[in-house]
Amino acid sequence: MAEEEDDPGFDEDLDDGSNGVDSGQGKRKRLFSKELRCMMYGFGDDQNPYTESVDILEDLVIEFITEMTHKAMSIGRQGRVQVEDIVFLIRKDPRKFARVKDLLTMNEELKKARKAFDEANYGS
Amino acid sequence: SSAEDAAAAAGDEEEGSSSLHPPPAKKLKVEHDKKKEKRQKVDEDEIQKMQVLVSSFSEEQLNRYEMYRRAAFPKAAIKRLIQSITGSSVSQNVVIAMSGIAKVFAGEIVEEALDVCEKWGDTPPLQPKHMREAVRRLKSREQIPNSKHKKILFH
Numbered sequence: 001m002a003e004e005e006d007d008p009g010f011d012e013d014l015d016d017g018s019n020g021v022d023s024g025q026g027k028r029k030r031l032f033s034k035e036l037r038c039m040m041y042g043f044g045d046d047q048n049p050y051t052e053s054v055d056i057l058e059d060l061v062i063e064f065i066t067e068m069t070h071k072a073m074s075i076g077r078q079g080r081v082q083v084e085d086i087v088f089l090i091r092k093d094p095r096k097f098a099r100v101k102d103l104l105t106m107n108e109e110l111k112k113a114r115k116a117f118d119e120a121n122y123g124s
Numbered sequence: 125s126s127a128e129d130a131a132a133a134a135g136d137e138e139e140g141s142s143s144l145h146p147p148p149a150k151k152l153k154v155e156h157d158k159k160k161e162k163r164q165k166v167d168e169d170e171i172q173k174m175q176v177l178v179s180s181f182s183e184e185q186l187n188r189y190e191m192y193r194r195a196a197f198p199k200a201a202i203k204r205l206i207q208s209i210t211g212s213s214v215s216q217n218v219v220i221a222m223s224g225i226a227k228v229f230a231g232e233i234v235e236e237a238l239d240v241c242e243k244w245g246d247t248p249p250l251q252p253k254h255m256r257e258a259v260r261r262l263k264s265r266e267q268i269p270n271s272k273h274k275k276i277l278f279h
Contacts, residue, residue: 031198031201031205032197032198035195035196035197035198036195036230038195039191039195039196039230039231039234040230040234041191041195042190042191042192042193042194042195043192043230043231043235043238044188044234044235044238045234045237045238045248045249045250046248046249046250047187048249049248049249049250050250050251050252052251052252053237053249053250053252053255056255056256057230057233057255060233060255061226061229061230062205064226064229064269065205065206065222065226066205066209067269067270067271068222068225068269069206069209069210070209070271071269071271073209073210079211079212080212080214081210081214081218082215083215083217083218083221086221086225087221090225093267096224096225096228096229100221100224100225103220103224104217104220104221107217107220
């Protein structure tokens with residue numbers, strides 16, 4: 001059955017970001033293993049997620065970003081990815097839409113605060 | 125009719141004031157300010173509720189919550205990934221936005237996978253079969269973008 005997939009195997013100890021085991025998408029070098037482990041735990045998984053599951057999630061995330069990027073390139077200014085494009089593409093997904101709005105707003109506020117701080121210290 | 129005008133002017137601020145309408149711009153601004161006030165009140169309530177919740181967390185829950193808030197994709201890697209596809213540079217805001225929604229995406233998968241795991245009578249750690257089933261379910265609900273195949277609308 002699917003029993004063989006359940007065994008994490010010996011890969012856990014070898015996970016230093018360059019796991020060469022083919023987990024479905026070819027032998028791509030692992031980009032986010034460390035961060036994804038923390039993320040999965042944060043989202044509710046065990047404190048020590050299975051490497052194979054982390055790899056699957058990484059492949060999914062990369063696929064997601066790739067698709068979004070291609071779509072963004074095909075709208076608005078062709079061949080470029082702009083924030084407006086991303087906002088447009090996820091407009092119907094309430095969670096993601098709200099998140100992007102929040103992040104961009106926070107970033108603007110941070111920039112203003114930093115600028116005000118700099119001017120207070122070095123201005124006039 | 126000048127008494128009417130005075131009365132209407134006095135009721136200017138109220139919504140749905142009848143005979144003499146206030147200038148549209150002012151009416152819009154009043155509505156906007158009321159909505160903004162309400163939104164801020166709702167935000168403040170949310171923040172307070174979260175504080176009450178977090179203050180009741182066990183140590184394990186606090187650990188998990190901290191990871192939940194802090195875990196993030198490395199910006200440099202995301203930037204490199206996007207730029208390798210576009211062939212040109214992207215702004216910081218694009219990287220911020222993309223990292224953000226990628227995290228939401230990851231969360232949706234893990235949530236669904238945990239649901240599957242529970243329904244199948246298993247326990248964490250999540251196994252590949254849970255992840256794959258989660259993807260299947262999200263795709264059937266169209267929560268995962270897939271431009272590779274066309275949906276057949278009419279047979």
